[in-house]
Amino acid sequence: MKHDSVLARSFAHHQQKRLRYGAFACCLLIPLYFCTVLRPSLNLLVWNLQLSVGVGLEMLQVEQTNSSQQVIKGKHPDQKIRTPTGLIAENGPQAETKSKDPYALPLFQVAVSKVVTKNLEPICNVLEPRTNFCQINRDVRVDGKSSTVSIVSSQMDVLAGNSPWTIRPYARKEDKKPMNHTRAWSVKPVIGDQEIPRCSRNHSVPAILFSNGGYTGNHFHEFTDIIVPLYITSRKYDGEVQFLISDLRTWWVAKFQAILKGLSNYEFLDIDKEAVHCFPSMTVGLKRHPKDLTIDPSKHSYSMKDFREFLRNTYSLKRANAIRIRDGQSKKPRLLIISRRRTRCFTNLRQITKMARTLGYKVTVEEADRNMSRIAQVVNSCDVLMGVHGAGLTNILFLPENSIFIQILPIGGFEWIATNYFGVPSRGMNLNYLEYKVSKEESTLKNDPHTTPIRGWEGFKSTFLNAQNIKLNVNRFRPTLLKALELLHY
Incomplete structure (x- = not known):
């Protein structure tokens, strides 16, 4: 009996030692399991959280497929979307990528219903038939020396399709002749302190950048390509806006000085000069109606009647209506x-x-x-x-x-x-x-x-x-x- 008791105590001691080693091994294996097996799923979860919080996607569906390629479907054919593996998919629904990440997810298909939400619409509109323009509602730096408009931005803007744009801010884009005489401006989001230009001058009001190039010198084109579009673009600010003029003709400013002062409370800037001007928001280019000397009130909130009333006030014109001839009237038209x-x-x-x-x-x-x-x-x-x-x-x-x-x-x-x-x-x-x-x-x-x-x-x-x-x-x-x-x- 004494021998059996000693043997039992020896076995128990040996068994307990083995159990301690086994528990220690399990503790090492569990983190390794999470790193090797669950890491892609965690990446996807983190990516979804980033999209949900930073971009506000309304729907994101991830489906397993047996396909040998990764397809990203977005709202715009040239839109770039970052996948959970860190790769960039671009150029529309048939874009292909090959993952080099050993922890990448199995090949999958991502269907994005709405990539760009109300708060992250594309900054630049190049779909209008007569004009291209960019509406930038955030901190912006304008460098005349390099003809660059830098938008202080984040990685989310790239995800929303806001890649660099080239804009010639003259509202007759279908006509190559005037556009060849219009300076091109680069509009691009910048990320990181090293890429953001330092401000030479800070301004507290929004800005509108447009060109004096094109057909300037022709009275018809001065109104239909610049003055009427400038009215459409700037009137909503009620004077609290700064005009930045590229390709400046000083005689043109003198000719339309009364109109410029009627639309802006501030002196215009010759923006092609070397300086970095900083604004809280700005518009690059001018909005316009596809037809000449016309304003669509349903689209722009103003009409030609409003514009003509503005001209009457600007030049202190007395007559709102033509004469009405009556029989026996001596006054001549x-x-x-x-x-x-x-x-x-x-x-x-x-x-x-x-x-x-x-x-x-x-x-x-x-x-x-x-x-x-x-x-x-x-x-x-x-x-x-x-x-x-x-x-x-x-x-x-x-x-x-x-x-x-x-x-x-x-x-x-x-x-x-x-x-x-x-x-x-x-x-x-x-x-x-x-x-x-x-x-x-x-x-x-x-x-x-x-x-x-x-x-x-x-x-x-x-x-x-x-x-x-x-x-x-x-x-x-x-x-x-x-x-x-x-x-x-x-």
Whole structure:
């Protein structure tokens, strides 16, 4: 019995020692198990938490497949999305990646229903037909020396598809000629202190960056490509916005100084100069309606009526409505003839003026120039405006409502551009539009437009715009002026 008791105590001691070793081994194996087996799942969990907190994805589904590739489906065809393995999937639904991570998940398919949420929409809009622009609602640094707009950002912006963009801030992107004269700006998110430019000047109000390049110098394009888009983009700030002008023409600023001051309470900046300006938010490029001299109130909250009211206030224009003719009334309606010096001139201007006066008009003849205040006052004082198709007709913007606008079309197929550049927009300004097409006998053009070979816009311009003057047949034109008088009676 004594021997058995000693043996039992020896066995128990040996067994206890083995149990202690076994427990120690288990403690080592459990962390190893988590590292080798569960690490991919933990990575996925962490990734989902990052997406949920940092990006706000509305739905993320992970499905096991037997496919030999990893497919990332996103909202944009060129969007980049970071996967749990740390790889980048890009270029839409068929992008492929090969994992080199030994702990990578088994091959899977990720379907993303909504990658970009309300708070992380793409910064730049390049889908508009006439303009590209970037709306940046965060800390931004503008470096004129390198033509760079740096957005102080985070990795989440890259996930949201906000890669570097190149923007030419002139609102006529479909036309290569003016865009070639417009400086290109790089708009990019930056991460890390070393990449973020240091501020030379800090500003407390938002900014709008636009270009003075393009077709600046043409009165029509100055309004339709810059002034009207600038109004659409800046009006919501009620003056609390700073204008940054690239490709600056100082004479242009002098010409439109009153309008610039009416839209901004601050002096503009020549942004191409060497300095880093910092703003709390900014817009790069200008918003615009696809059609010229037009504003869609359902999209931009403003209309051409609002814009024309802004012009009246800016230039202190007195007349909001044209004259209403009544029987026995002695006051004469005013007719403004827009003249031209070099091309598409009236060669019998005195004869036209004399005929108009016999119908009861008080006639004024003016040529559009850079004195915006003067020309605005003259146009606003008139009830009927007439002129040959050209940039000077843009001044119909200053006419009182219900005025009469007569556009005279030279020969050569002006119907489309005349209608779309001035005819349709004038109706949106609440003007009465009349059109007069000159006959072959009224044009100084010797070439037959039906047999003259025309090559592109430059050929059309050199033949029908720059080589043609008009001698109106006053008897043939007389009914058009009578129609204008009739419209003023209603």
